[in-house]
Structures are given as C-alpha cells and as structure tokens.
Amino acid sequence: MSTAANTAATGAPLLELxxxxxxxxxxxxxxxxxxxxxxxxxxCVLGDNGAGKSxxxxxxxxxxxxxxxELLLDGAPVRFSAPREALDAGIATxxxxxxxxxxxxxxxxxxxxxxxxxxxGPFRRFDSATAKDVTRRELAAMGIDVRDVDQPVxxxxxxxxxxxxxxxxxxxxxxxxxxxxxxxxxGVKQAGVVLRYIAQARDQGLGVVFITHNPHHAxxxxxxxxxxxxxxxxxxxxxxxxxxxELTTMMAGGDELTQLAEELGREPRS
Amino acid sequence: MGRPARADERVAAVGLWxxxxxKPELGSLIGAVVILAFFSAQSQVFRSLSGIANWxxxxxxxxxxxxxxxxxxxxxxxxxxxxxxxxxxxxxxxIVAVRFGQNIWVAIAVxxxxxxxxxxxxxxxxxxxxxxxxIITLATFLMLQGLNLGLTKLFTGTVQVRGIAEAPGYHxxxxxxxxxxxxxxxxxxxxxxxxxxxxxxxxxxxxxxxxGNWVFATGGDEVASRNVGVPAARTTITLFMTTAxxxxxxxxxTAVRLTSVQANTGTGQELIYIVAAVIGGCLLTGxxxxxxxxxxxxxxxxxxxxGIVYLxxxxxxxxxxxxxxxxxxxxxxxxxRRYAEAARR
Numbered sequence: 001m002s003t004a005a006n007t008a009a010t011g012a013p014l015l016e017l018x019x020x021x022x023x024x025x026x027x028x029x030x031x032x033x034x035x036x037x038x039x040x041x042x043x044c045v046l047g048d049n050g051a052g053k054s055x056x057x058x059x060x061x062x063x064x065x066x067x068x069x070e071l072l073l074d075g076a077p078v079r080f081s082a083p084r085e086a087l088d089a090g091i092a093t094x095x096x097x098x099x100x101x102x103x104x105x106x107x108x109x110x111x112x113x114x115x116x117x118x119x120x121g122p123f124r125r126f127d128s129a130t131a132k133d134v135t136r137r138e139l140a141a142m143g144i145d146v147r148d149v150d151q152p153v154x155x156x157x158x159x160x161x162x163x164x165x166x167x168x169x170x171x172x173x174x175x176x177x178x179x180x181x182x183x184x185x186x187g188v189k190q191a192g193v194v195l196r197y198i199a200q201a202r203d204q205g206l207g208v209v210f211i212t213h214n215p216h217h218a219x220x221x222x223x224x225x226x227x228x229x230x231x232x233x234x235x236x237x238x239x240x241x242x243x244x245x246e247l248t249t250m251m252a253g254g255d256e257l258t259q260l261a262e263e264l265g266r267e268p269r270s
Numbered sequence: 271m272g273r274p275a276r277a278d279e280r281v282a283a284v285g286l287w288x289x290x291x292x293k294p295e296l297g298s299l300i301g302a303v304v305i306l307a308f309f310s311a312q313s314q315v316f317r318s319l320s321g322i323a324n325w326x327x328x329x330x331x332x333x334x335x336x337x338x339x340x341x342x343x344x345x346x347x348x349x350x351x352x353x354x355x356x357x358x359x360x361x362x363x364x365i366v367a368v369r370f371g372q373n374i375w376v377a378i379a380v381x382x383x384x385x386x387x388x389x390x391x392x393x394x395x396x397x398x399x400x401x402x403x404x405i406i407t408l409a410t411f412l413m414l415q416g417l418n419l420g421l422t423k424l425f426t427g428t429v430q431v432r433g434i435a436e437a438p439g440y441h442x443x444x445x446x447x448x449x450x451x452x453x454x455x456x457x458x459x460x461x462x463x464x465x466x467x468x469x470x471x472x473x474x475x476x477x478x479x480x481x482g483n484w485v486f487a488t489g490g491d492e493v494a495s496r497n498v499g500v501p502a503a504r505t506t507i508t509l510f511m512t513t514a515x516x517x518x519x520x521x522x523x524t525a526v527r528l529t530s531v532q533a534n535t536g537t538g539q540e541l542i543y544i545v546a547a548v549i550g551g552c553l554l555t556g557x558x559x560x561x562x563x564x565x566x567x568x569x570x571x572x573x574x575x576x577g578i579v580y581l582x583x584x585x586x587x588x589x590x591x592x593x594x595x596x597x598x599x600x601x602x603x604x605x606x607r608r609y610a611e612a613a614r615r
Contacts, residue, residue: 104487
C-alpha cells in the first residue's frame with residue numbers, strides 16, 4: 001500500500017454509513033449496513049445478485065433516501081434528495097450502464113450535465129473547444145488511448161467506456177468514487193485494465209467504493225470489505241482480517257458452495 | 271496544444287467518408303439534390319424563379335414545424351398535436367381579433383400564451399406520467415380537434431373565421447408575417463426567412479449550447495442523463511413548448527396571410543412534420559438527428575409536391591413518393607447508424 005494511503009487512513013473517514021436501511025413498501029431491501037470509506041482506500045462491497053448492492057449505491061449517490069440510519073460525510077450527517085446533491089458533495093457514481101449516451105461523442109458525454117460555457121446572456125454557449133481539449137488531456141493522463149474524442153461512445157469497448165467514466169468522475173473533483181460492477185461484463189484483460197484505473201484513482205487520494213460479485217477482483221485492490229447477503233451485512237472487514245478464500249466462501253453462503261462442489265464433483269462419475 | 275501525436279495518427283484512419291456518413295443530414299441532402307435535379311430537368315417552370323418561390327413557400331411553413339418537431343424527436347418524443355395546434359393558434363388569432371375586436375397583435379399574444387400552455391401541459395403530462403408521448407399527444411390532438419370545431423362554431427356560427435384583414439394592426443402584422451420580398455425581381459414569401467431563421471437558431475442551440483447537449487442526452491438515454499445531473503424533465507417540457515411555439519408562429523402566419531381560417535386547419539399535418547424530420551435523419555428512438563436535416567426534409571416535401579403538379583402528374587402519386595422516400599430514409603438512417611457505431615477500425 002502507498003504511504004499516502006496510510007496517512008490518509010488515520011484521519012476521519014470521508015464517508016461513513018451507520019446502520020443504513022431502505023424499505024420499498026413491505027420489502028426490506030437493506031438493513032443495518034455500516035462501513036467506512038477513507039481517502040486513498042478502496043472499500044469493496046461484495047454480494048451475490050439480489051444482495052442489495054444496487055440499492056446501497058443508490059442510497060449513497062442520492063437516488064434513494066435511506067429509510068433508517070445515517071450517512072456521514074467528513075463526520076457530519078448528510079441527506080441527499082437528488083443525485084445532483086451527492087455529486088456536488090463530491091460523491092460520483094460510475095453506473096453499471098455507465099450513464100453514458102452511446103450515440104453521443106466522447107467529449108459531449110464527458111461533460112454531460114456539467115458543460116463548460118463561454119460568452120454571456122443569451123449568447124452563453126457550450127465551450128466545445130475547451131471540452132474537447134480537456135477530455136483529450138484527462139484521458140491521456142489516465143493513460144487511456146482513445147483515437148478521437150469526436151467518436152461516439154458506442155464505438156468504445158466496455159473497458160474503455162469504464163475508463164472514460166472513471167476519468168470523468170476524477171476530473172469533476174470526485175472525492176468518493178462509487179463503481180457499480182465495473183468489471184462484471186469484461187474479459188480478463190479488460191478487467192485488469194479497469195482494476196489498474198481503480199488503483200490509480202486510489203493513489204490520487206480518492207475514496208473508492210468498488211461494488212462487485214467477484215472476490216478475485218476485489219481482494220487484490222481492496223482495503224476494506226463489506227459483505228452483503230439478502231440486504232443484510234455479513235460483516236465489514238479490514239484487509240488483514242479476511243482472506244480471498246474466506247471472502248469467496250462467505251459470499252456464496254459457505255455451506256451452499258461446499259454442497260455445490262460435491263454435487264458437481266460427483267456428476268461425471270455417475 | 272498538448273495533444274499526443276499518436277492519437278492524431280489514428281484520427282486520420284477514421285477517414286473522411288465515415289465522418290460524412292455519421293452526419294445525420296447527409297441522406298436528406300443527397301435526396302434533396304437528386305429531387306431538385308430530377309424535377310429541374312423535367313420541368314421548366316420548376317427551375318424558374320417563380321417555380322422556386324412556389325416550392326420554397328410550401329417548404330417554409332412545413333419546415334418551421336419540422337425543425338421544432340426534429341428537436342423534440344431528438345429529445346426522444348413525438349407531438350401528434352403539433353399539426354392541429356397550428357389550427358388552434360390560427361383560429362385563436364382570428365376569433366380574438368374579429369369576434370372580440372382586439373388589435374391583431376393582442377390576438378397573436380393570446381394565441382402565444384395558449385400555445386405555450388398547451389405545450390407545457392403536453393410536456394408535463396409526459397414527464398409526470400412516464401407514458402409514451404405518442405399516446406398523450408394523440409389525446410391532446412383529438413381534444414384540440416374537437417375544441418377547434420366546437421369553439422369556432424360557438425363563436426362564429428360557421429366552421430371558419432373570416433375578416434382578419436379588417437382587424438386593427440393588421441398591416442404591421444402582415445409586414446412581419448405575410449409580406450413578400452424581392453430577389454432578382456421575383457417575390458418570395460417572408461415565411462421563407464422565418465424558416466431559415468428557425469433552422470439556424472435550432473442548429474445553434476442543438477450543437478453549441480448546454481441545452482442542446484441535454485436534448486441529445488435525454489433522447490439517447492433518459493435515465494442515464496438524469497443520473498449525471500441533466501434536468502431531463504425540464505428539457506422535455508421545454509421541447510414540447512418549443513414545438514408549441516413553432517405551431518404558434520405557423521398558425522399566426524396562416525391566419526394573417528389567408529385572413530380567413532378553416533376550423534380543420536392543420537389537421538393531418540402532424541405526420542408530415544415527423545416524415546420530414548425522419549427524412550432529415552432523426553431516429554424514431556431519439557438521441558440522433560439534425561435541424562438542418564429536418565429543414566431539408568421539408569424542402570424535399572415541398573419540391574416533390576410542387577414538382578408533381580408542374581409535371582401534370584396525377585397528385586395521387588405524391589403520397590406514394592412520400593411513402594417511398596420515408597422508407598428509404600428510415601433504412602438508410604439505420605444502416606448509417608450501424609456503420610458509424612459498429613466498425614471502429
């Protein structure tokens with residue numbers, strides 16, 4: 001781990017969740033979720049499908065308001081009633097579907113919702129020259145090689161899109177970066193590329209929330225692991241407290257996995 | 271500036287051809303040139319100055335609407351009430367000016383407030399309910415059609431409003447909305463200028479402002495754009511109000527030029543606006559299109575309509591041609607989009 005991350009880890013957490021819960025009507029989607037996100041660290045949220053990962057992201061990014069519990073930003077309680085408010089507070093979310101518009105050019109997507117303008121009054125216009133230039137520079141700084149910022153986002157590969165989305169969040173002054181399953185749809189190589197950008201964002205001092213169902217992706221990059229199952233927390237561990245194997249076992253519900261292994265192992269013989 | 275040389279090398283590989291192909295207006299430009307060449311070769315009247323003034327006139331009022339409808343379509347919505355709304359505004363101008371004896375500018379202002387309110391209502395209903403705009407505006411279309419007939423009969427006892435020319439202030443209104451100007455000794459309708467102005471403003475807004483970026487984004491993926499902080503509902507409502515404002519302009523031009531307005535004015539035009547926008551490269555699914563393309567689509571429509579008359583063909587063939595062009599446009603739009611998106615080497 002870098003020294004910057006170590007010193008940052010001693011300060012107050014950027015974001016803290018205390019007993020967060022969320023109900024949709026009679027369905028309890030989340031209950032009793034607590035963890036911390038520190039600057040220069042990666043907090044991994046692990047869980048199988050339906051564990052409540054997506055609901056948790058939506059609570060953090062201001063899409064949903066928590067029914068119970070407290071969200072603390074720099075130690076002070078906050079309530080977001082719109083995604084915009086979370087963004088303004090420095091919490092940027094890179095969604096699974098990326099919140100990018102495939103038919104629009106990369107530079108238009110990069111500044112979507114936060115377009116730089118020039119001129120005044122009715123002649124205030126989208127400063128496209130600056131937008132293109134900044135997009136090109138920010139992508140190059142992240143080591144992302146796109147051929148032409150004018151090409152539609154739809155022409156990029158999955159890993160490239162994730163990387164552009166991460167670069168965008170970093171550029172807009174995100175302090176907390178929430179990544180929703182950034183590696184799930186990617187091949188091994190592409191996933192490695194994205195994990196490297198996650199590490200890079202961490203080294204720049206951001207607090208990263210990395211949501212995934214893949215412990216093999218989470219373990220090498222994570223500093224903290226929050227495990228979810230059916231809307232409840234199975235535990236919130238620091239890096240040293242848990243091994244990759246333990247993570248895998250817990251995620252799959254332990255016994256179920258052993259049972260499955262036996263079941264599958266026996267089949268070829270019968 | 272500090273752009274990496276490596277990236278520039280790859281840019282060159284994209285090629286001029288693909289850059290042209292991804293322009294939404296390319297198809298309508300080719301279509302317009304082909305149709306212009308065809309009718310010009312066949313008909314002397316068509317290529318004469320008076321002929322040009324004639325088909326530009328047809329294209330102009332249609333074009334103002336097509337441009338506004340194109341913005342709305344890029345934003346991901348339809349407005350079936352746009353056609354009948356031109357009738358509603360024209361009738362309002364007539365009734366307020368003639369029945370209530372108001373200055374024509376007052377009548378035009380009243381029609382404007384009414385149109386914007388209807389546009390806002392359309393937009394509010396669509397954003398609030400999340401129902402397809404197709405069905406919401408079909409409802410407002412039918413209601414307005416009924417109101418146009420019912421209220422016109424109520425106020426005038428007939429199905430038309432006449433005598434707008436006698437209203438106070440008519441001459442200044444005529445100058446702005448229905449006069450002609452001379453180019454090479456040929457009189458052209460002022461509506462052509464409004465059409466060009468609308469196209470220029472729409473293109474500027476679409477490509478050079480924040481709002482334009484939001485229009486593309488809202489139409490491309492509403493949920494995603496809302497997630498990054500685009501005010502999608504406000505954008506949608508503004509677009510419906512823009513269409514309504516265009517209908518107000520066209521309705522006022524119609525009322526002032528014809529000085530009498532039929533109660534069924536504008537009915538059936540709404541689909542033609544959509545056809546022009548689609549010929550101009552707008553995708554039915556939203557997120558892609560151009561105002562210049564829609565203006566060219568209207569031009570194609572105007573040229574075909576007048577060209578068939580000049581060639582003394584049976585006018586029935588016009589709709590066949592229009593349908594064929596629409597089909598061709600939809601197919602080529604789809605092919606171009608796939609080509610532009612898929613292959614990246």
